[in-house]
Amino acid sequence: MHARTGIAAAVLLLIVGGVVTGLAYGRAGELPVLRELIGRSVRGRPIYAYVLGPPGSRPVVVVGCTDGDESAGTAIVTALRKLQPPIGVDLWLIPTINPDGMAARTTGNAHGVDLNRNFPYGWRHLGGRGHFDSGPRPLSEPETRAVHRFLLRVKPRLSIWFHQPLALVDESQGSRRLERTFGRLVGLPGRRLTDYPGSITNWASHSFPRSTAFVTELPPGKLTQLEALRYARAILAVSR
Numbered sequence: 001m002h003a004r005t006g007i008a009a010a011v012l013l014l015i016v017g018g019v020v021t022g023l024a025y026g027r028a029g030e031l032p033v034l035r036e037l038i039g040r041s042v043r044g045r046p047i048y049a050y051v052l053g054p055p056g057s058r059p060v061v062v063v064g065c066t067d068g069d070e071s072a073g074t075a076i077v078t079a080l081r082k083l084q085p086p087i088g089v090d091l092w093l094i095p096t097i098n099p100d101g102m103a104a105r106t107t108g109n110a111h112g113v114d115l116n117r118n119f120p121y122g123w124r125h126l127g128g129r130g131h132f133d134s135g136p137r138p139l140s141e142p143e144t145r146a147v148h149r150f151l152l153r154v155k156p157r158l159s160i161w162f163h164q165p166l167a168l169v170d171e172s173q174g175s176r177r178l179e180r181t182f183g184r185l186v187g188l189p190g191r192r193l194t195d196y197p198g199s200i201t202n203w204a205s206h207s208f209p210r211s212t213a214f215v216t217e218l219p220p221g222k223l224t225q226l227e228a229l230r231y232a233r234a235i236l237a238v239s240r
Contacts, residue, residue: 033050033051033052033081033093034050034051035048035049035050035051036048036049036050036051038094038146038147038149038150039142039143039145039146039147039149039150040142040146041098041099041100041109041110041142041143042100042109042110042111042141042142042143043100043110045099045100045103046099047094047096047097047099047143047146047147048094048095049092049093049094049150050077050081050092050093050094051090051091051092051093052080052081052084052085052090052091052093053085053089053090053091054090055090056090057088057089057090058088058089058090058157058158058239059090059092059154059155059156059157060085060089060090060091060092060156060157060158060159060160060235060239061092061094061151061154061156061158061159061160062076062077062080062091062092062093062094062159062160062162062235063094063096063097063159063160063161063162064076064077064093064094064095064096064162065095065096065097065098065102065162066096066097066098066115066116066161066162066163066200067098067101067107067108067114067115067116067131067163067164068096068098068100068101068102068103068104068105068106068107068108068109069101069105069106069107070107070162070163070164070165070218071096071102072162072164072218072219072221072222072223073162073163073164073216073218074095074096075222075223075225075227075228076162076223076228076231076232076235077093077094077095078095078228079225079228079229079231079232080093080232080235080236081093082232083232083233083236085236085239086236086239086240088240089236089239089240091236091239092154092156094147097115097143097144097146097147098115098143101115107130107131108130108133109141109143111135111141112129112133113133113134113135113140113141114130114131114132114133114134115141115143115144115147115200116161116163116196116198116199116200117131117132117133117134117135117196117197117198117199118134118135118138118139118140118141118144118198119138119139119144119148119198119199119200119202119203120138120139120148120198120203121198121199121202121203121206121207122195122197122198122199122202123137123138123197123198124197124198125137126197131196134197134198138198147200151204151207152207155208155211156204156208156211156213157208157210157211157212158174158178158211158212158213158238158239159201159204159211159212159213159214160182160213160214160216160235161200161201161213161214161215161216162215162216162217162218163215163216163217163218164217164218164219164220165217165218165219165220165221166193166217167188167189167217167218167219167220168183168188168189168190168191168193168216168217169182169183169186169188169189169190169191169214169215169216169217170190170191170192170193170201170214170215170216170217171190171191171192171214172192172193172195172201172202172205172212172213172214172215173201173202173205173206173213174205174211174212174213174214175212176190178212178238179212179214181237181238182214182216182234182235182238185230185233185234185237185238186216186230186231186234188216188217193215193217200213201213201214201215216231
């Protein structure tokens, strides 16, 4: 049975096929959404994915925070929970894949590993600290293993990953037209960033043919509610 069957009546946590799910109600104005526990951090903090839209539609994934000291994108995820996704879009929202790093305001997880250097595609041992700590091996961290399993299951046609503070849209291996459209809608220029080994978007682009995965670097600091809403609406526009 699919984990999302009968969610209108779901008020308790369910365990279906090893996935912990439940109907989540947030702040005023937020739509009730299905919440999945996709994994836990080094220190046991939960990593949740929230999903809006009917199952079987075009999967789109948005991740608010990967590096714990770059958390402004979580406001965009909050804004998206108040909006209805376009017809035919299965919208998956992950506030953060690095809850330990967010709590400590550090780039890496509790082991000091940059999760965006720990995926299998092109991985190599960088031997540094901060952005250059790739971990002892690919998928060495519980957070990256959880996200890896989740992405293999969902197979997103589009995924957008928020970072800071460069204020640009990375023109990566996916659809350049889509990336430039998103940049125009949010007022950010496009630029090709360095392809670091073990990055999540590189892995996703090579793992899912005809998909697009790209990084958006937000400006420094926090986003206002209006700014977050602008990004959220732009995501829905390019998700169609």
